[in-house]
Amino acid sequence: MTTTAPPPTKPEPHRATGPVTRPGDRIFAGMARGSGIALLVVMAAIAAFLTVRAVHAISKDHGNFLTTFEWTPSLNPPVFGIAVLAYGTVVSAIIAMVIAVPIALGIALFITHYAPRRLGGPIAYVIDLLAAVPSIIYGLWGALFLVPHMRGLNLWLDDYLGWTVIFHKEDPNSAARSLFTVGILLAIMVLPIITNVSREVINQVPKMHQEAALALGATRWEVIRLSVLPFARSGIISASMLGLGRALGETMAVATVLSASPTLSAHILDPVGGTFSQNIVAKFGEADDFGRDALIASGLVLFLITLLVNGAARIIIQRRKEYSGANA
């Protein structure tokens, strides 16, 4: 008690100097901050460099860049447009999503709620590993195994659902190198990533909510519908959008399977059409310098689309993090 008087004078000089910063600290902090800034610079540079070359190409395009079907930048005057590519990219991605999202959700629920406890862990591990299989191997398998096996299903769809126009097949004997097959292959490819993210979200659903529902006499499905899915909905949406981003940008699997042509067709079983990335890989080899600029222009459009999809997915996830107190 008697020593209360001196202390106020003692800490003051310490406080006045503030936290000690040494040169090492400043250098290290600068390097760390610099790396973060470098990453932003790279993203900005991607947009800037692609835009520079794309503007150069589009300014010389004698067709409408957005509505032209053909991709013939080597003609004089050059004519090229992204209509077929944008259509093919979107349609194949939609097919992939329609197939993959329900199944991925099913697997996620299977692992978390239905599988025997002892099986759930190993299954999740294997699905994790499958996410690492390179896309070119999916492409090789798709082209040499899936395409021949799709024949029966294609004919059946044509026979019974041909009247819907969508499933009409112009030439029943043509190979199944169509947007439909591409969509199925993409669905198989994005399945692991959607499953993994959904599973993590579903695992975070508070046990209390589920036990409360069970205690009220709910069946297992009612527990899932009433307490699991509402909580995990935004997480599942963003998982699907991450998968969508991957499906939109997938290159090699599409390039190996699709037999491309500049035709915009509503018949998804016909072997026609194209996607952004498939077109880039397929046309790159024979393209001259201007042709490559044209391909860069189409790449810029793809970049912007994936940027939008991924950005939206991340914003949904972040919002969820802020509002859900259950994570704590």
Added chain:
Amino acid sequence: MSDTVMDATPAAGRPAHTKLASRHLPRWSPLAIAAGAIVVAVAIGAGAGLSSHIQWGLIALLLFVGGSYAITAQVEGRRQAKDRVATSLVWSSFILAVIPLYSLVETTIKKGAGVIDGTFLTHSMNNVLTLQPGGGVYHAIIGTLEQVGIAAVIATPIGLLTAVYLVEYGKGRLAKWVTFFVDVMTGVPSIVAGLFILSIWFVLLDKAPANGFAGSLALAILMLPVVVRSTEEMLKLVPNELREASLALGVPKWRTIVKVVVPTSIGGITTGVMLAVARIAGESAPIALLVFGSNVINTDPFHDPQSSLPYYIYEQYKNGNEPSYARAWGAALVLIAFVMILNLVARAIARWKAPKHQ
């Protein structure tokens, strides 16, 4: 009978308990319904002359779901019936997904294993006609190792430092932007990364690149966000008490990070880097645009085209004949083995070095 069941006998006949002890289907009923569905589906399939077995399977699935709903609704009520349908849908979605994924792995192993031998692993495609069997992947393995190695050398330090910035220093708007763009960068398609490097070469050097180094740069862009994200997660796991203890001893912040924080989480960081390497080792799109591929051994990543395993598979597939397909499957098996070994080792390290909770 009646003396073995202790508590059921007094309750029998009371109206209040009949609801709780309502009628149940026996436990084997799903199996019985499934067997019935399969038998009927086979009969329909064979009768209607449907050639594809996928259709038989789909008919069986529909019959099973419909049948179990109808029977359960009769015996147990509609709520239970819905529950059964949901259960069978979840199970069938799992089985539906396992079939293609299993087929992929099985096909690759079956077709690839016959191709791989000593010659395949130690020879290039130099002077091998695409139509004849023989040749190998040696040049592609060298290309992959060099390109991925350079990419890792570029991306790992930047990624680590960025993660350190986000966890240890990052506050305010810059950190928020970096976090957001790391996430967005994860979704940049590999072909766009390739086009970006291509446009840099066009703008700065006015010509297209054709060497392994340009490919490495594109791979580094794809690797960077994966490294940042995983390292960040690992650094966040380091308990604050460790940092505080070190700072309280008068250790500068940067030495605390280098000597305490990073060593504590080094296992997880290594895992993250290895998973990122495994991811970029399978990328072929940027290689197609920037490195061009080659049939001969080129150990110099800075001059002249190189090959790489994923691009080699694509090239062989494009040749479109049986010997080339065989080589493609062989290379696919080599690549899948490489990626899987990296994955398994990385996960083993993570498990081995994981911080122990008491």
